Amino acid sequence: MIGGEEHGRFRELVDRHQDIVVTTHMNPDGDALGSQLVVARYLREQGKKVRMVNSDPAPETLRFLEGAAEIPVYDADVHRAWLAEADLVVLVDNSASDRLGRMEQPMLEVADKVFCIDHHPTRGNPWKYNILDTAACATAAIVYELVTKQGFVADDASALAMYVGIATDTGFFRFNSTTVQAHAIASRLLDAGVDPARPYQEIYEGNSEAYTRLLGHALADLRLDAGGAIASVRLTRELQDRCGAFDVDSSEMTTALLAMRSVRIAVLFRDLPDGKIKVSLRSKGNVNVHSLATQFGGGGHRNASGIVLDGGMDEAVNLVTGKATELLAATDAGSME
Numbered sequence: 001m002i003g004g005e006e007h008g009r010f011r012e013l014v015d016r017h018q019d020i021v022v023t024t025h026m027n028p029d030g031d032a033l034g035s036q037l038v039v040a041r042y043l044r045e046q047g048k049k050v051r052m053v054n055s056d057p058a059p060e061t062l063r064f065l066e067g068a069a070e071i072p073v074y075d076a077d078v079h080r081a082w083l084a085e086a087d088l089v090v091l092v093d094n095s096a097s098d099r100l101g102r103m104e105q106p107m108l109e110v111a112d113k114v115f116c117i118d119h120h121p122t123r124g125n126p127w128k129y130n131i132l133d134t135a136a137c138a139t140a141a142i143v144y145e146l147v148t149k150q151g152f153v154a155d156d157a158s159a160l161a162m163y164v165g166i167a168t169d170t171g172f173f174r175f176n177s178t179t180v181q182a183h184a185i186a187s188r189l190l191d192a193g194v195d196p197a198r199p200y201q202e203i204y205e206g207n208s209e210a211y212t213r214l215l216g217h218a219l220a221d222l223r224l225d226a227g228g229a230i231a232s233v234r235l236t237r238e239l240q241d242r243c244g245a246f247d248v249d250s251s252e253m254t255t256a257l258l259a260m261r262s263v264r265i266a267v268l269f270r271d272l273p274d275g276k277i278k279v280s281l282r283s284k285g286n287v288n289v290h291s292l293a294t295q296f297g298g299g300g301h302r303n304a305s306g307i308v309l310d311g312g313m314d315e316a317v318n319l320v321t322g323k324a325t326e327l328l329a330a331t332d333a334g335s336m337e
């Protein structure tokens with residue numbers, strides 16, 4: 001939990017700055033956008049000049065969040081000047097510079113005025129100011145605590161945005177990131193008028209036929225390792241093209257893999273447009289896929305992490321499943337001590 005020191009730092013940083021840019025990580029998710037939109041609304045209410053810019057557009061599934069579709073996508077010719085002019089740049093839901101995509105270099109150039117609010121575990125980061133709480137279920141929960149302490153009363157759009165941040169990062173209250181804090185804040189947001197069925201429907205019941213067929217092909221080609229404890233699927237470029245579902249965020253497919261009783265680690269490999277491979281990792285219980293991701297320069301949380309790898313699909317599958325097998329052995333050896 002954040003305490004008096006963090007609330008004081010937040011108050012002081014808001015008071016001291018006028019021209020503020022608010023941004024988040026590449027391929028923004030519900031927590032990223034929800035947190036960003038609420039921070040921006042709070043700062044505007046405080047009379048600040050606030051601009052938002054991201055390295056990628058909001059995905060289709062999150063455009064129901066008020067303001068999400070209008071966040072500009074970074075264009076150096078326009079937005080480098082915004083970063084240069086700003087007194088403060090608030091970065092939410094991300095500490096790792098390599099998750100800023102095309103904004104990585106320009107953000108590093110202004111690191112001495114970046115204020116990072118995040119819940120991801122990281123080893124040191126380049127930003128001048130930080131409010132980090134790895135115990136928080138979502139960045140939106142940290143944002144809720146911060147702005148509520150300052151007297152902000154969430155309007156309908158802000159309440160929904162924070163609810164979406166917390167709900168999506170906890171898998172709609174089923175991952176073990178689902179803490180007392182998650183339910184406590186969610187209950188206050190329901191009190192404020194949020195309808196929980198609506199965001200679920202918007203986010204998880206909007207799949208296209210192409211995506212559903214892609215899921216079917218991927219599952220039909222399921223691979224099991226470590227006696228069934230590791231399940232993985234591959235979305236090659238060829239398969240994505242064949243189904244007409246190229247370059248769509250497919251990390252939810254891991255849910256179907258984790259649903260198998262024997263599975264403790266689920267892995268999704270997906271060819272990206274730039275030839276790299278996106279690896280989504282999910283796990284059950286005490287299996288720490290964050291430690292696996294960091295071996296390859298990725299990151300995330302204990303039960304949900306990601307990596308971007310260079311090289312071919314077969315090589316990636318062998319490499320990651322090999323390390324995942326080692327992780328399971330080490331986890332079981334550790335728990336028997």
Ligand code: 5GP
Nearest residue numbers: 096251280281298299300304305306307308
């Ligand atoms: P997903 O598999 O849904 O893309 O990501 C799961 C989690 O891992 C998220 O919390 C996300 O922040 C983190 N993550 C995904 N890809 C990367 C990556 O390439 N680098 C780092 N540092 N974290 C990642």
Ligand code: MN
Nearest residue numbers: 031093139169
């Ligand atoms: Mn988050």
